[in-house]
Amino acid sequence: MSISNEADLPPNLSCLKTIDTLLRCPICFDFLNISMMTQCSHNFCSLCIRKFLSYKLLCPVCNTPMTEQDLRNNRILDDIVQSFQTARQQLSQANFDSPPISPKT
Amino acid sequence: MSISNEADLPPNLSCLKTIDTLLRCPICFDFLNISMMTQCSHNFCSLCIRKFLSYKLLCPVCNTPMTEQDLRNNRILDDIVQSFQTARQQLSQANFDSPPISPKT
Ligand SMILES: [Zn+2]
Ligand SMILES: [Zn+2]
Ligand SMILES: [Zn+2]
Ligand SMILES: [Zn+2]
Numbered sequence: 001m002s003i004s005n006e007a008d009l010p011p012n013l014s015c016l017k018t019i020d021t022l023l024r025c026p027i028c029f030d031f032l033n034i035s036m037m038t039q040c041s042h043n044f045c046s047l048c049i050r051k052f053l054s055y056k057l058l059c060p061v062c063n064t065p066m067t068e069q070d071l072r073n074n075r076i077l078d079d080i081v082q083s084f085q086t087a088r089q090q091l092s093q094a095n096f097d098s099p100p101i102s103p104k105t
Numbered sequence: 106m107s108i109s110n111e112a113d114l115p116p117n118l119s120c121l122k123t124i125d126t127l128l129r130c131p132i133c134f135d136f137l138n139i140s141m142m143t144q145c146s147h148n149f150c151s152l153c154i155r156k157f158l159s160y161k162l163l164c165p166v167c168n169t170p171m172t173e174q175d176l177r178n179n180r181i182l183d184d185i186v187q188s189f190q191t192a193r194q195q196l197s198q199a200n201f202d203s204p205p206i207s208p209k210t
Contacts, residue, residue: 015195018188022181037142041180072177075146076127080185083123090120091196 013091020088023081026061027052031085035077040064043074118196125193128186131166132157136190140182145169148179 009016025032027048034046042061044052050068052060059066114121130137132153139151147166149157155173157165164171 012199013196015192019185019192022184022188037177037179037181039177041178043181072142072144073146074142074179074181076142076148076179077181079127080124083127087120087124091118094117 009088010092013088016084016088016091019084023077023084031081032077033081035074035081036071037074038064038066039070040066043077046071114193115197118193121189121193121196124189128182128189136186137182138186140179140186141176142179143169143171144175145171148182151176 009020023031025045025048026042027044030045032043032045035043036046036049037043038049038059040059040062042059044060049060049071053066053068057065057067114125128136130150130153131147132149135150137148137150140148141151141154142148143154143164145164145167147164149165154165154176158171158173162170162172
């Protein structure tokens with residue numbers, strides 16, 4: 001996941017910013033990794049929300065009381081994260097006519 | 106939703122095809138409209154799945170027994186559908202240098 005996690009959207013791809021933001025975990029701000037959805041429809045990485053629930057039995061976003069048993073896999077988000085990262089990379093490359101600057105010329 | 110439901114991705118945006126497919130309802134093949142997720146992690150338009158469940162109490166994708174009470178709003182998908190449609194339109198326009206052909210010249 002580390003390759004394209006940076007906010008590296010070129011200006012001509014700024015329209016992808018909203019999707020980028022939606023696909024990030026509200027706890028770690030990285031792309032969702034094994035997405036779990038709460039009953040209140042909020043999504044987190046599986047590890048992030050389980051760690052959080054070991055301290056407080058609340059949704060970190062809206063404070064609705066909850067337990068680990070209320071979590072449901074939101075698998076489609078994992079697929080969207082993967083496709084989004086691929087698409088973003090391809091679009092970034094397609095939009096730069098010149099080859100990337102190499103550290104040693 | 107009718108504006109950009111057609112498979113109108115220009116060749117240079119073909120990398121968005123996977124996301125496009127993921128965001129469509131397996132019942133009506135249109136973009137998900139008020140997304141509902143089953144316990145088995147499958148997503149449908151609210152109306153499509155409710156209509157289906159009035160005939161059979163099964164998930165239409167994987168045949169897991171279920172009822173309407175098992176459905177959970179998958180709100181993030183509604184937001185992603187909206188952002189995706191906007192982004193796709195902006196990218197399509199940005200990628201066409203020439204103005205669209207008008208029916209009457
Ligand atoms: Zn996280
Ligand atoms: Zn919540
Ligand atoms: Zn539908
Ligand atoms: Zn299913």
